[in-house]
Amino acid sequence: MLDGENVYTLLKTATKFLKSKGLSEPKSDAEVLLSFVLQTKRSQLPLLRSQKPTDKQILQYENYVLKRSNRKPAAYIIGVADFMGFEFKVDKNVLIPRPETEILVEVALKIAKEKNKKPILDLCTGSGCIAISLAKLGIFEDIVASDISVNALSIAKENALINNAFNIKFIESDIFEKIPDCKFDMIVSNPPYVTEYEYANLEPELKFEPKNALTAQDDGLFFYKEIAANTTKYLNSNGYIILELNSNKAEDIRQIFLDNKYTDIEIINDYSGLPRILKALKS
Numbered sequence: 001m002l003d004g005e006n007v008y009t010l011l012k013t014a015t016k017f018l019k020s021k022g023l024s025e026p027k028s029d030a031e032v033l034l035s036f037v038l039q040t041k042r043s044q045l046p047l048l049r050s051q052k053p054t055d056k057q058i059l060q061y062e063n064y065v066l067k068r069s070n071r072k073p074a075a076y077i078i079g080v081a082d083f084m085g086f087e088f089k090v091d092k093n094v095l096i097p098r099p100e101t102e103i104l105v106e107v108a109l110k111i112a113k114e115k116n117k118k119p120i121l122d123l124c125t126g127s128g129c130i131a132i133s134l135a136k137l138g139i140f141e142d143i144v145a146s147d148i149s150v151n152a153l154s155i156a157k158e159n160a161l162i163n164n165a166f167n168i169k170f171i172e173s174d175i176f177e178k179i180p181d182c183k184f185d186m187i188v189s190n191p192p193y194v195t196e197y198e199y200a201n202l203e204p205e206l207k208f209e210p211k212n213a214l215t216a217q218d219d220g221l222f223f224y225k226e227i228a229a230n231t232t233k234y235l236n237s238n239g240y241i242i243l244e245l246n247s248n249k250a251e252d253i254r255q256i257f258l259d260n261k262y263t264d265i266e267i268i269n270d271y272s273g274l275p276r277i278l279k280a281l282k283s
Helices: 007-020 026-037 042-048 055-069 074-078 099-115 129-137 150-162 196-200 204-208 222-230 247-259
Strands: 080-083 086-089 120-123 143-147 168-172 184-189 235-244 263-269 275-282
Touching: 007 026, 007 042, 007 055, 026 042, 026 055, 026 074, 055 074, 074 080, 080 129, 086 129, 086 150, 099 129, 099 184, 099 235, 099 275, 120 129, 129 143, 129 150, 129 168, 143 150, 150 168, 184 222, 222 235, 222 247, 247 263, 247 275
Parallel strands: 120 143, 120 184, 143 168, 184 235
Antiparallel strands: 080 086, 235 275, 263 275
């Protein structure tokens, strides 16, 4: 399927093929897949441009490129995704970590450092990328990470072991249902927030991800309302909520937290200039 005597020509033909299939970032996809096949960093590919892959590597690469042309996400093809400089295992049971979510982690780390915040709760943890990144990069004494999905928690626990993050307690819980009767300085979450209408119009790649981790009832606002209404029991005085947002519902979500007496509410934009992170204080 792919013509190529070396890394350079193989990448070139793969990129051309993926572009012909309508992918938006064919060169990036081709590089991610080939670097995994060659077991090297993507940044090292230019240095290997004249290297000839083995027949086995070429066959594996062709298989990966074909799967990507059918719109399966690259992260699910190779089984790993990068987030905050760490590597996370991913499969069909968890969302693929995204760069926009790194902003949430950065905001949480900044608040923790400035305000000396210690215990933290990560709701809807999925792959565990938020909780594990906080454990690795912050100074948190106690981290609880919860999810309703047993399969997702299994992946999160494996990711904690892979990244040597040992100060996280994982709990199977439907939002706050089984969270211990204790209080946290900070609650973070990237909850499901896609509306059914939005889901019907998503790109094909997103249909590979678990629908229950993407969509939410009540026009995408269910989890925001649940979190805003029930955090008093779990959040210390002057505790913070930090959430990823549906950018199409940012003002609706802001109003939900205003109605629940949160203060110092701030909406932070992502790299595309879209409202993506909500930070709010419970006094």
